[in-house]
Structures are given as C-alpha cells and as structure tokens.
Amino acid sequence: MKLSNILSRSILLPLLILVCGAGCVREDEYQNDLAGNFDALWQCMDRNYCFFNYKREVYGLDWDSVYAVYRPRINNQMTQQQFFEVCCDMLGELRDGHVNLYSSGDVGRNWSWREDYPANFNDSVHQLYLGTDYKIASGLKYRILEDNIAYVYYESFSSAIGDGNITAMMTELKTCNGMILDVRNNSGGNLTYATKLSGYFTNEKRLAGYIAHKNGPGHSDFSTPEPEYIEPANGLRWQKPVVVLTNRSCYSSTNTFVRNMKVCPQVTIMGDRTGGGSGMPFTSEMPNGWLVRFSACPMYDADMQQIEFGIEPDIPVSMNLEDLKKNKDTLIEAARSFLTQKFAE
Incomplete structure (x- = not known):
C-alpha cells in the first residue's frame, strides 16, 4: 500500500x-x-x-x-x-x-488498480478535442465535433449535475448523429450522479445489478442480494448510439456507472477495462483514533458477476503511439468512426 x-x-x-x-x-x-x-x-x-x-x-x-x-x-x-x-x-x-x-x-x-496499467489518456491531446469554446453544464463539458458527433467529458462524479444541466446539454446536442461520453480518468464520487446520468439513456426501467450487505462477522455472512435498477429520466432522453470511453482510472462510482450503461440500449463501452471498486465503503475507528476505510457492501452486475476488479469493454481500444505523435486520441477517433458507421447504417 x-x-x-x-x-x-x-x-x-x-x-x-x-x-x-x-x-x-x-x-x-x-x-x-x-x-x-x-x-x-x-x-x-x-x-x-x-x-x-x-x-x-x-x-x-x-x-x-x-x-x-x-x-x-x-x-x-x-x-x-x-x-x-x-x-x-x-x-x-x-x-x-x-x-x-x-x-x-x-x-x-x-x-495499483490504475498505476500498474497504461493510462490510455493524454491530457494535452484531450484538450485539443475539447478546445477552448466547449460548453459547461455543471460537471459536464461538451461540444459538437466536426463530424456532427457529440463529445461529452465528465471528469469526476464529485462534480454535481442536476436534471436541468443534463436536459440543457441534451437539447443542445439533439441534432448530433451520436454521442461520445468520455469518463476516462473519472475515479469516482457521488453515486447519485452516476445513477441519475445513466437514466437519460434508457426509456424503461432496467435491472443494472445487485447489492448485498454484511449481516454478521463471518466472511460469508451477507444478506440476500437486492436488485438495483436504473429508472428512465423524466423529459428529454438520448435516443441515438452512444460510446462510453473507459480506462483503468474509471473507479468506484464510475465503475458502477459503466455497469449501468452496459444494460442501456444503443450503448457501447469502448476502451480499456475499468479499474473496479465495487464495494460500498464504510469506516471505523481504531483505539488510537486512526480511521480505517474498507469495502463493506459488495455490488454485482445484472448477471450477479463480481465487478470489484473492473468491467471489460465491448470493444477494446488502446492508445497508439503513432496517433499521439499526430496529436490524435486513438480512443476518441475509434469512437467517432464507430458512430459515423452506425449513423450510415
């Protein structure tokens, strides 16, 4: 450690x-x-x-x-x-x-969940895609790329978002052919925002996964897993193809967000495996006053599979050194090509 x-x-x-x-x-x-x-x-x-x-x-x-x-x-x-x-x-x-x-x-x-793996993200190159005239809806940064693909970057689920922010962004981007929702390097925050955002990509209630709770001191003492659902948001929701970009620095509530998005229609997860972090954390105090934080409530995907060590993408893509030399982000370019092809079908 x-x-x-x-x-x-x-x-x-x-x-x-x-x-x-x-x-x-x-x-x-x-x-x-x-x-x-x-x-x-x-x-x-x-x-x-x-x-x-x-x-x-x-x-x-x-x-x-x-x-x-x-x-x-x-x-x-x-x-x-x-x-x-x-x-x-x-x-x-x-x-x-x-x-x-x-x-x-x-x-x-x-x-080690992120430090032992390739970053698959470059700050300088990423900033070239955002430019300086991107719009900001609280924690969401967004713009329309040259090929009419919406690009949205959510840096941290610690940054608040509300229904008004998301609806305003969706309204601005509604004429686009598809959306890239980039959560790379988003290492977590408030689970409420992750749940809220995923609700804008489904028109019906969907089983996203399960959560269990410790109910005794034994290593196997857990409650019966409870289902977790995502509910469709009220008002304007996204109806076109979406690519969610991930890397190993997607952790904690971002890992849960990716879990939720995997059950939404027209959503494709692209990039690297997420970093994981599926245990809801609690803390306790030692006699000397130090605090220890630990995973206390395990969360699973819709098939009751563990996601503690991350979620595999639907389409694996890694950064290419030659692309970086040309100031190109391999993952964003792959997502653009994928969405352009989807629109043409």
Missing part, C-alpha cells in the same frame, strides 16, 4: 462511520498500544470487509495467514510512522482502492 500526504478527493466517496454495534470493534476491547491497535485493525477488517471469499478465489488471499505474517513485525521499539507503514502493508494485501488508513499526518492507499 503506497503512502502519501496528499488525500485524493477524486477517489473518495463520503465516509460512512460504523456505529459501535454488531460487527464493530469497540475501543475498550483492545489496549491502546501498538499491539492492541494492530489487533483491533485486523479484527475490524476480519469482521466487516466484504471480499475475502472472492479474493481467495481470485488470488488466494488468506486473511489468517496475513495476520501471521504481519503481527510479528509489531514491537514496542517502533515509531508511529513505522507502525503505520506495517498496517498499510497489511491492508495492501487486500488489493482494494477503497481501503485506506488515515492517521493525522498521512493516508495509506492502494492505487
């Missing part, structure tokens, strides 16, 4: 604090020393983290073995920073971008 003094706002969902009760680690159960805090942290995750069984299947995660490896590293001669690093290393075994440890001076995190 890599450390930084900079807390990245873009990947953090609002923190839900666990109230002491079933499954929550009470401060008085553990001594407020290094050993007690480590045990409290391990036990909190053991009781509440939601992907132990899945990650055992995927890469052999054994949480008891993790304890056996890291617990002997704790000793009374350690500094607080050294203790923090051991705790972060232990949490890093979960390979989860929604797992963070917050001390007064640092935030531990695992960003």
